[in-house]
Amino acid sequence: MSTSPAPDPEPGHPASITSIAAEAGVSVPTVSKVLNGRPDVAAETRARVEGLIERSGYRRRRARQSSRPALVDLVFHEMNSVWATQIIRGVERAAAEERAAVVLSELGGAHRPPGEWFDDLLARRPLGVILVLAELDEEQRARLTARSIPFVFVDTAGEPPPGVPTVGSTNWAGGLAATRHLISLGHERIAVISGPTTVLCSRARVDGYRSALESGGIPVAPELVRYGDFYVNGGYSHGMDLLTRPDRPTAIFAGSDFQALGVMRAAGELGLSVPGDLSIVGYDDLPVTEWIGPGLTTVRQPLPEMAATAAQMVFTLARGERPAVERIDLATELVVRQSTAPPRG
Amino acid sequence: MSTSPAPDPEPGHPASITSIAAEAGVSVPTVSKVLNGRPDVAAETRARVEGLIERSGYRRRRARQSSRPALVDLVFHEMNSVWATQIIRGVERAAAEERAAVVLSELGGAHRPPGEWFDDLLARRPLGVILVLAELDEEQRARLTARSIPFVFVDTAGEPPPGVPTVGSTNWAGGLAATRHLISLGHERIAVISGPTTVLCSRARVDGYRSALESGGIPVAPELVRYGDFYVNGGYSHGMDLLTRPDRPTAIFAGSDFQALGVMRAAGELGLSVPGDLSIVGYDDLPVTEWIGPGLTTVRQPLPEMAATAAQMVFTLARGERPAVERIDLATELVVRQSTAPPRG
Numbered sequence: 001m002s003t004s005p006a007p008d009p010e011p012g013h014p015a016s017i018t019s020i021a022a023e024a025g026v027s028v029p030t031v032s033k034v035l036n037g038r039p040d041v042a043a044e045t046r047a048r049v050e051g052l053i054e055r056s057g058y059r060r061r062r063a064r065q066s067s068r069p070a071l072v073d074l075v076f077h078e079m080n081s082v083w084a085t086q087i088i089r090g091v092e093r094a095a096a097e098e099r100a101a102v103v104l105s106e107l108g109g110a111h112r113p114p115g116e117w118f119d120d121l122l123a124r125r126p127l128g129v130i131l132v133l134a135e136l137d138e139e140q141r142a143r144l145t146a147r148s149i150p151f152v153f154v155d156t157a158g159e160p161p162p163g164v165p166t167v168g169s170t171n172w173a174g175g176l177a178a179t180r181h182l183i184s185l186g187h188e189r190i191a192v193i194s195g196p197t198t199v200l201c202s203r204a205r206v207d208g209y210r211s212a213l214e215s216g217g218i219p220v221a222p223e224l225v226r227y228g229d230f231y232v233n234g235g236y237s238h239g240m241d242l243l244t245r246p247d248r249p250t251a252i253f254a255g256s257d258f259q260a261l262g263v264m265r266a267a268g269e270l271g272l273s274v275p276g277d278l279s280i281v282g283y284d285d286l287p288v289t290e291w292i293g294p295g296l297t298t299v300r301q302p303l304p305e306m307a308a309t310a311a312q313m314v315f316t317l318a319r320g321e322r323p324a325v326e327r328i329d330l331a332t333e334l335v336v337r338q339s340t341a342p343p344r345g
Numbered sequence: 346m347s348t349s350p351a352p353d354p355e356p357g358h359p360a361s362i363t364s365i366a367a368e369a370g371v372s373v374p375t376v377s378k379v380l381n382g383r384p385d386v387a388a389e390t391r392a393r394v395e396g397l398i399e400r401s402g403y404r405r406r407r408a409r410q411s412s413r414p415a416l417v418d419l420v421f422h423e424m425n426s427v428w429a430t431q432i433i434r435g436v437e438r439a440a441a442e443e444r445a446a447v448v449l450s451e452l453g454g455a456h457r458p459p460g461e462w463f464d465d466l467l468a469r470r471p472l473g474v475i476l477v478l479a480e481l482d483e484e485q486r487a488r489l490t491a492r493s494i495p496f497v498f499v500d501t502a503g504e505p506p507p508g509v510p511t512v513g514s515t516n517w518a519g520g521l522a523a524t525r526h527l528i529s530l531g532h533e534r535i536a537v538i539s540g541p542t543t544v545l546c547s548r549a550r551v552d553g554y555r556s557a558l559e560s561g562g563i564p565v566a567p568e569l570v571r572y573g574d575f576y577v578n579g580g581y582s583h584g585m586d587l588l589t590r591p592d593r594p595t596a597i598f599a600g601s602d603f604q605a606l607g608v609m610r611a612a613g614e615l616g617l618s619v620p621g622d623l624s625i626v627g628y629d630d631l632p633v634t635e636w637i638g639p640g641l642t643t644v645r646q647p648l649p650e651m652a653a654t655a656a657q658m659v660f661t662l663a664r665g666e667r668p669a670v671e672r673i674d675l676a677t678e679l680v681v682r683q684s685t686a687p688p689r690g
Contacts, residue, residue, distance in 0.1 A: 069469035071448070079434070082427055089424070092451055101465060104449045105417070106437055120446060124414035232635070288633075290577070 070100035078108040090307025094204025128314030150317030174332035185249040191224035194255040235262025248345040251279040275341035296335030364438025382513030415445035423453040435652025454617030473659030517678035519644040536569035536594040580607025595688040596624040619684035
């Protein structure tokens with residue numbers, strides 16, 4: 001009654017499920033169980049079969065018209081702001097076009113063991129996996145590859161492994177544009193508060209900031225370069241520290257709109273007006289920037305488009321095609337509002 | 346190899362898949378296809394079988410240990426704020442405990458036809474469905490019931506149909522507490538800005554407001570009772586209108602923290618200080634209230650707990666048990682911060 005799950009090899013690929021079973025010394029149904037992520041296979045057998053599958057270059061053909069409903073997994077390291085909502089909406093939109101449903105997981109906040117979570121992911125056989133600032137170890141990547149489940153990263157924390165499709169945005173250019181805007185207004189003491197040093201995009205934005213200063217003939221003051229978390233408190237505490245210095249900066253470029261809110265709060269508590277005493281540039285262009293006065297000058301990061309692009313790459317890969325480009329950075333854009341002005345004096 | 350999907354009737358229930366097939370004049374596999382949401386059944390046949398399933402009181406027994414991975418569907422009417430993130434996290438937490446994955450859909454914003462979306466939902470056979478301010482029509486409810494897929498509403502817009510499990514919060518008590526707090530500070534001209542009149546919780550909060558005024562011996566002024574959308578703009582436009590009246594209110598109770606932000610913005614633009622010239626109470630207690638100064642006095646709505654409770658009800662129902670209570674309202678709580686103070690004068 002059910003469509004048989006036994007997959008055929010692709011034309012041109014000599015490896016078949018039968019030859020893999022023979023080489024592994026197991027039955028064809030056992031190989032099929034491994035491919036389908038069924039738990040009732042001994043760990044050692046599973047590892048042996050997976051290794052053979054990977055080395056053989058075997059690719060299962062996906063029955064796109066199968067009765068099994070199409071799922072795509074969206075995995076966040078942490079999902080605690082409107083930032084995440086923007087990503088979810090982009091993936092939802094792209095998935096709707098493919099008539100796929102979105103399964104959402106949060107790794108950092110979830111109360112489930114990562115190994116169990118990964119086994120369940122394999123068992124539901126998604127069309128593909130989209131990871132947002134979440135990582136996969138080498139074994140997990142190999143297990144997905146062995147099952148022809150493609151995966152795409154959005155905004156990797158570290159350098160993505162070669163050949164792994166990644167969607168990001170032009171962080172370096174964003175940092176450059178924000179800092180150039182402040183220089184063009186006449187600022188010279190410009191601080192930057194970025195995200196954690198361990199996250200690639202934080203470093204790219206600071207490098208853009210440095211380049212803008214250097215090409216403007218302004219020396220980089222190490223005490224004005226800060227790294228912290230991307231949330232309001234990170235902006236608040238660094239902002240407080242920077243703004244209580246005797247030689248306080250006249251402008252601060254924050255690594256996120258939330259950090260910018262924190263800086264704004266610190267300025268408010270110190271009785272400094274924005275943009276009169278302090279210019280502030282944010283990053284992301286989340287709806288939050290519209291809620292508070294003065295309107296925040298910020299670097300727009302196209303989050304829904306990044307997410308939709310990642311989803312489309314997953315669907316392309318799931319059809320057995322290669323995407324045109326494997327590493328895409330969508331353009332950032334400076335949005336000038338009321339939080340920046342020439343320095344006083 | 347696979348566990349047979351043919352379900353047995355529950356003890357005490359005379360209807361079986363065989364008797365339903367006989368009565369409908371179709372084969373047993375056809376009834377099974379209807380139960381499994383397979384598309385290859387004529388619409389007329391499907392309707393006849395579903396009608397018989399429903400009338401017969403047939404309940405399939407769920408094979409909880411099946412190889413099919415457990416899914417729970419979380420459906421938003423609209424998902425565009427941190428409000429939604431709080432709900433998602435609550436469901437994620439409860440789903441992790443049951444080792445179920447969360448499938449997320451947004452109906453208002455999704456670019457997929459609702460009929461197609463619902464067919465796909467049936468086809469993936471979730472353990473259950475959680476609906477947030479989203480509705481199901483009678484036919485959809487019948488189709489879920491026929492397949493023993495339970496559904497629970499979080500914060501219904503309209504009056505939930507009898508017998509449909511619902512999780513909400515004590516909106517009336519929240520409106521009462523917020524208004525009593527303002528009265529106790531000495532306010533008499535107190536406005537309320539609530540959500541749309543079509544949403545049940547908006548009306549409950551306004552009724553709580555009215556009760557507090559009446560029991561405080563303060564007449565309700567119709568021009569101070571406003572309904573709008575729950576977002577920042579709704580608060581801003583009603584706030585502007587209220588605060589430019591010659592007899593402007595000295596306090597405003599807003600229907601959401603976002604509306605409260607909009608009111609705060611309107612006050613700022615009119616040069617009114619908070620809480621000096623105007624006291625503001627919000628609703629929800631989202632993280633957003635911590636970002637802006639002065640800290641917002643608000644009514645805490647336990648969103649993650651509401652979501653987790655709804656998910657637990659779904660899992661209870663999926664096991665074929667009845668939840669202890671079918672209609673749960675979790676308690677709201679007034680959180681007093683800096684945005685409220687005695688009126689001037």
